Amino acid sequence: MNTINESQSDPAEELKQRLALLRDSARQYAGNAAHLKRARALRGTRPGHDAVVWREMAALGWTGTMLPEQYGGTGLGCAEMATICEALGRSLLPEPVTAAAVLAGGAILYGDNEALKAKLLPALASGDLLPSLAWREDTHATTILAVAARAEASASGVRLSGAKRLIVGGAGADGFVVSAQQHGGLALYWVPLAAVGPRLVFHDLPDGRPAADLELDGIEVPAANRIAGPGVAELALARAYDEALIMTAAELHGLSTRTLEITTEYLRTRVQFGKPIGSFQALQHQAANLYIQHRLCQHALQEVVTLLQQPGVDENVRGALASRIKARCADASLRITRTAVQMHGAMGFADECDVGMYLRRAVTLAAWLGGADVHRRRYARLALTEIAA
Amino acid sequence: MQDWNAMHDDDFRMEVRRFIEQNYPEHLRFLTNRPPFQVIKPWLMKLAEKGWSAPHWPVEYGGMGLSPRKLLIYMDEQGRWGVARQFLGEAGTVQLGPMLISHGTPEQKKNLLPKILTYENIWCQGYSEPNAGSDLASLSMEARLEDDSFVLNGRKIWTSSGLDSTHIYLLARSDKQARKKQQGISFLLVDLAAPGVTVRGIKNISGTTEYCEITFDNVRIPISNMVGELHQGWTVSRSLMGFERINTGSPRRAEFAFKRLEALARERGLFKDAGFVDRYTELALDLADLKAVFVHFADMLCRGETLDADLSVLQLLSAETNQRITEFLLETSGELGLTVTESDSDGRVDALQPFLVMRAVTIGAGTSEIHRDIIAKRVLKLPS
Numbered sequence: 001m002n003t004i005n006e007s008q009s010d011p012a013e014e015l016k017q018r019l020a021l022l023r024d025s026a027r028q029y030a031g032n033a034a035h036l037k038r039a040r041a042l043r044g045t046r047p048g049h050d051a052v053v054w055r056e057m058a059a060l061g062w063t064g065t066m067l068p069e070q071y072g073g074t075g076l077g078c079a080e081m082a083t084i085c086e087a088l089g090r091s092l093l094p095e096p097v098t099a100a101a102v103l104a105g106g107a108i109l110y111g112d113n114e115a116l117k118a119k120l121l122p123a124l125a126s127g128d129l130l131p132s133l134a135w136r137e138d139t140h141a142t143t144i145l146a147v148a149a150r151a152e153a154s155a156s157g158v159r160l161s162g163a164k165r166l167i168v169g170g171a172g173a174d175g176f177v178v179s180a181q182q183h184g185g186l187a188l189y190w191v192p193l194a195a196v197g198p199r200l201v202f203h204d205l206p207d208g209r210p211a212a213d214l215e216l217d218g219i220e221v222p223a224a225n226r227i228a229g230p231g232v233a234e235l236a237l238a239r240a241y242d243e244a245l246i247m248t249a250a251e252l253h254g255l256s257t258r259t260l261e262i263t264t265e266y267l268r269t270r271v272q273f274g275k276p277i278g279s280f281q282a283l284q285h286q287a288a289n290l291y292i293q294h295r296l297c298q299h300a301l302q303e304v305v306t307l308l309q310q311p312g313v314d315e316n317v318r319g320a321l322a323s324r325i326k327a328r329c330a331d332a333s334l335r336i337t338r339t340a341v342q343m344h345g346a347m348g349f350a351d352e353c354d355v356g357m358y359l360r361r362a363v364t365l366a367a368w369l370g371g372a373d374v375h376r377r378r379y380a381r382l383a384l385t386e387i388a389a
Numbered sequence: 390m391q392d393w394n395a396m397h398d399d400d401f402r403m404e405v406r407r408f409i410e411q412n413y414p415e416h417l418r419f420l421t422n423r424p425p426f427q428v429i430k431p432w433l434m435k436l437a438e439k440g441w442s443a444p445h446w447p448v449e450y451g452g453m454g455l456s457p458r459k460l461l462i463y464m465d466e467q468g469r470w471g472v473a474r475q476f477l478g479e480a481g482t483v484q485l486g487p488m489l490i491s492h493g494t495p496e497q498k499k500n501l502l503p504k505i506l507t508y509e510n511i512w513c514q515g516y517s518e519p520n521a522g523s524d525l526a527s528l529s530m531e532a533r534l535e536d537d538s539f540v541l542n543g544r545k546i547w548t549s550s551g552l553d554s555t556h557i558y559l560l561a562r563s564d565k566q567a568r569k570k571q572q573g574i575s576f577l578l579v580d581l582a583a584p585g586v587t588v589r590g591i592k593n594i595s596g597t598t599e600y601c602e603i604t605f606d607n608v609r610i611p612i613s614n615m616v617g618e619l620h621q622g623w624t625v626s627r628s629l630m631g632f633e634r635i636n637t638g639s640p641r642r643a644e645f646a647f648k649r650l651e652a653l654a655r656e657r658g659l660f661k662d663a664g665f666v667d668r669y670t671e672l673a674l675d676l677a678d679l680k681a682v683f684v685h686f687a688d689m690l691c692r693g694e695t696l697d698a699d700l701s702v703l704q705l706l707s708a709e710t711n712q713r714i715t716e717f718l719l720e721t722s723g724e725l726g727l728t729v730t731e732s733d734s735d736g737r738v739d740a741l742q743p744f745l746v747m748r749a750v751t752i753g754a755g756t757s758e759i760h761r762d763i764i765a766k767r768v769l770k771l772p773s
């Protein structure tokens with residue numbers, strides 16, 4: 001993104017101020033205690049989120065943050081979006097912002113079908129459309145480019161075959177971005193909900209939100225629904241994936257931060273042996289360790305999004321940064337939420353206690369799009385030359 | 390009556406093995422959670438019919454009267470076949486029985502023990518209160534002595550299997566003036582059907598309702614429902630000496646979880662992956678060495694020695710090995726593991742439930758922090 005270079009204005013300083021403003025407004029909206037109650041009540045339901053809130057978020061600009069202005073977005077970067085995602089993570093908002101706006105939206109945006117972009121992206125930005133990316137299949141693949149589903153020319157356009165799994169946000173989706181192999185390589189297709197029919201099956205994720213499995217066999221779409229063809233599709237998917245990894249890391253960081261606040265508050269107020277339990281050094285040191293993890297994530301995340309704010313970042317560099325931050329935040333959030341449960345004692349093991357919800361969301365997001373182990377390996381491949389060679 | 394202890398070890402082992410293999414329900418093998426009473430009941434009834442409900446109780450009270458050595462064989466065979474190592478509703482045979490045997494009146498033994506063995510009475514343990522967890526001795530539930538009854542008022546919480554139980558044994562404050570907080574507490578037996586008792590289930594993090602909150606509102610019980618001396622309940626509750634004390638330290642649940650890890654690794658072809666094999670082996674060794682520690686404490690019991698504060702080593706190792714295994718299981722199951730649930734019948738490995746359930750093992754049987762405190766202060770004698 002280009003900032004006008006006035007002599008007194010420092011772009012880094014400007015970004016900082018913009019982020020502070022965004023953070024305040026995002027926290028103000030998402031921090032409303034009603035959201036956590038809502039997230040609790042929506043567990044195990046379909047679609048698992050609230051369409052009204054989705055529209056409110058769109059009105060705040062959150063579904064179009066990273067979309068260029070020509071598509072109704074605000075044309076901001078990873079740093080701004082991460083700030084928003086962090087706020088969403090803090091309050092466990094169930095709306096699939098990362099899945100729809102960053103992952104699916106990114107796949108559409110980085111494709112090369114202008115007509116589709118002009119139709120779908122403004123609707124995403126305005127909250128009228130909730131797209132989902134159907135990429136995962138029932139394999140143990142650790143890369144988003146491992147696709148076996150097929151797209152073949154048919155009388156009326158393109159016929160898809162294969163099956164997709166674990167589509168986050170899929171229960172409330174208005175349409176799917178589907179990856180499939182076609183003659184010449186990987187392609188992405190837009191499959192509106194109407195073309196899907198009864199081929200969706202839902203499962204609960206550990207955090208109580210639904211994920212969908214999609215049977216592709218028999219689905220037909222017009223050839224014009226191709227979002228990206230061979231060559232472009234790989235690049236589009238890889239970029240959307242990396243950006244979604246970073247936003248997931250930001251959500252994880254947000255939820256860990258909030259968990260740490262809730263837990264230190266509990267340490268101050270829960271009394272055993274005539275003292276607040278936070279006065280016991282065993283717990284103080286554990287809390288200090290968690291805080292250190294929190295700071296690691298905070299600064300690493302800041303560095304990653306700042307680096308990606310530059311134009312023209314190399315694809316491998318971007319991938320390595322995304323994997324690095326996903327691995328870090330996944331590990332830290334699991335450690336923080338597990339310890340939070342421990343520090344709450346039997347209360348922490350109860351469903352009615354919020355830290356359990358934080359743990360379950362951490363488990364879900366830590367694994368989604370690949371866990372820490374997957375991303376450490378990817379980092380090694382992309383960035384550690386000794387290993388990559 | 391069969392004298393099991395007179396049998397040759399191998400014969401005894403085969404007899405136990407045969408019985409388990411013939412009677413233990415296939416679908417309950419190698420569980421990582423504590424099955425609810427209603428689920429495990431058919432097996433318990435088989436044990437009861439055979440007279441095997443309480444292997445560790447003396448024969449005169451209806452137990453098998455096993456020597457520690459035979460008891461180890463018995464436990465070993467259960468583990469081999471994947472018999473649930475703990476279940477909800479076991480407090481009667483594991484905890485209350487032995488306490489009644491050492492502290493109960495002849496009437497209490499005669500009236501209560503047989504019904505424990507047949508599961509006609511199912512007991513739960515009412516120690517913890519909202520404000521008395523790790524600091525149990527600060528409990529405040531009131532037991533007011535009025536003529537020849539106690540009047541109970543207060544609240545117990547986190548009571549395992551409270552909804553399945555018919556009775557509760559609990560600690561309540563009978564003397565508020567006592568100088569030390571461990572004094573002035575009595576050990577009481579209460580029928581949960583008594584007027585004034587309310588049981589509310591509490592759902593846990595894994596989605597099941599196994600523990601409860603129980604409120605007592607002017608509940609009246611006869612003084613004959615007291616175990617041990619008046620105001621001496623703390624001593625009764627601390628009196629478990631034998632195998633009951635190493636129950637929660639058994640490596641069996643960790644072994645069951647480890648089996649799941651193996652199944653997952655086979656399914657995914659992970660034994661070819663050096664990174665996986667390294668961590669897998671680390672856990673395999675943790676488990677092997679945990680067993681060595683368990684055997685050490687079991688041998689102490691076999692020699693008739695008393696267990697002391699040192700036992701916290703076993704409790705900690707067992708609980709934390711369980712957690713490490715289930716954490717790695719969850720991590721390894723990755724993204725696709727997210728939607729696998731216990732009910733999946735296609736053989737896929739559920740990693741989430743074991744992970745969540747094992748969150749409690751470092752809390753429920755005394756927290757890890759408290760066990761470390763015990764080691765530091767009572768074993769290493771570090772200054773307070």
Ligand SMILES: Cc1cc2nc3c(=O)[nH]c(=O)nc-3n(C[C@H](O)[C@H](O)[C@H](O)COP(=O)(O)OP(=O)(O)OC[C@H]3O[C@@H](n4cnc5c(N)ncnc54)[C@H](O)[C@@H]3O)c2cc1C
Pocket residue numbers: 270272273277280282283342343344345346347349513514515516517519521522523524546547548549550600749752753754755756757758759762
């Ligand atoms: C699954 C489950 C089943 C249970 N079943 C029963 C049952 O059947 N009957 C029953 O009576 N109880 C039961 N309990 C309750 C159990 O005994 C208590 O959870 C336990 O004693 C801890 O108390 P608490 O939960 O109140 O935690 P707290 O004592 O409030 O502890 C909170 C945190 O503070 C830490 N802490 C406390 N004191 C210290 C200290 N001095 N130094 C360092 N850290 C400290 C703890 O380690 C913990 O991390 C069960 C609990 C669970 C989780």
